[in-house]
Amino acid sequence: MSKKVLVSGGAGYIGSHVTVELIAAGYEVVVADNLSNCDLTCFEGVKKITGRDDIPFYQIDCCDYASVDKVFTEHKIDAVIHFAAFKAVGESVAEPIMYYRNNLVSFLNILEVAKNHGGCNVLFSSSATVYGEAEVLPVTEQTPRLPATSPYGNTKQMCEDILRDVVAATAASEGVVKGIALRYFNPIGAHPSALIGELPRGVPNNLVPFITQTAIGKRECLSIFGNDYPTADGTGVRDYIHVVDLAIGHLHALKKVCSGTGLNIYNLGTGNGYSVLEVLRAFEKACGHPIKFEIAPRRPGDIATCFSDPSKAKAE
Ligand code: UD1
Numbered sequence: 001m002s003k004k005v006l007v008s009g010g011a012g013y014i015g016s017h018v019t020v021e022l023i024a025a026g027y028e029v030v031v032a033d034n035l036s037n038c039d040l041t042c043f044e045g046v047k048k049i050t051g052r053d054d055i056p057f058y059q060i061d062c063c064d065y066a067s068v069d070k071v072f073t074e075h076k077i078d079a080v081i082h083f084a085a086f087k088a089v090g091e092s093v094a095e096p097i098m099y100y101r102n103n104l105v106s107f108l109n110i111l112e113v114a115k116n117h118g119g120c121n122v123l124f125s126s127s128a129t130v131y132g133e134a135e136v137l138p139v140t141e142q143t144p145r146l147p148a149t150s151p152y153g154n155t156k157q158m159c160e161d162i163l164r165d166v167v168a169a170t171a172a173s174e175g176v177v178k179g180i181a182l183r184y185f186n187p188i189g190a191h192p193s194a195l196i197g198e199l200p201r202g203v204p205n206n207l208v209p210f211i212t213q214t215a216i217g218k219r220e221c222l223s224i225f226g227n228d229y230p231t232a233d234g235t236g237v238r239d240y241i242h243v244v245d246l247a248i249g250h251l252h253a254l255k256k257v258c259s260g261t262g263l264n265i266y267n268l269g270t271g272n273g274y275s276v277l278e279v280l281r282a283f284e285k286a287c288g289h290p291i292k293f294e295i296a297p298r299r300p301g302d303i304a305t306c307f308s309d310p311s312k313a314k315a316e
Pocket of ligand 1: 206
């Protein structure tokens, strides 16, 4: 079992939920985050939930090799869960250099430092975006990846490939890197304590934080991006997975990566697709009041439908 886990991007949305579950399962956790898309609210929440005031925290940018090296010098890291990346699709189209530099350099640094410190297990946060608009649904891990439609999506594909090559190249060497790529579908929700959740800076890009902010009056009105898709009600269909379920998936992956060889890939989704309108209606029912919405044009780059076949993760 991996004992000490570095969570890069551990102050962010998914990283904070994973940190909580790791600590609950008895792992030692080191958090690294440059706080570029969050403040310390979630990390403070993690400390409250776990009752642990001593979680090592490094405010570093993983694009800085020396900073990553310092973490590995000060801690014997057995596994890294790498979340630290930019994730806004539209922004990546406008700022491709920034996205390629950030998402690739930080991951290369993690891998190189890990290798130079004797190797470790690496879980990479990939995304269902690698499947694009798949011809056959649900998508399995064998579904071909389609050419990415955004620099963001491209960085996910490239990092998967980099990890595969590094795992293969180090298999027989000193610094063995073992790896798993987890393809997330749409993570939503928050820890039941409500001490941590999705707190993006600025205007949310994703559906559920936009709904929650509209529900509390912080936003005027939800724009539904298109109601003319070939789906039952015309709005986009996605596979929404609760963030705590997703976090627990990482615990299982950590055990798996330790016993496996080669790069292993898992879909982390529920296998169920729901439309934007269904999600909105469910949220209205749960919070007990209507949420204002309008139908807006389609968002460039969006697809009609995507949901997972999660049976590999379930079986293994
Ligand atoms: C996108 C990316 C995904 C990335 C994720 C996290 C693609 C195809 N998808 O997921 O790779 O991991 O963001 O950043 O690149 N919607 C609205 N109004 C809103 C927001 C969203 O109607 O204000 C709709 C969208 O059109 C879509 C659904 O809600 O049908 C979900 O959108 P979103 O939460 O942004 O996730 P994805 O686009 O699926």
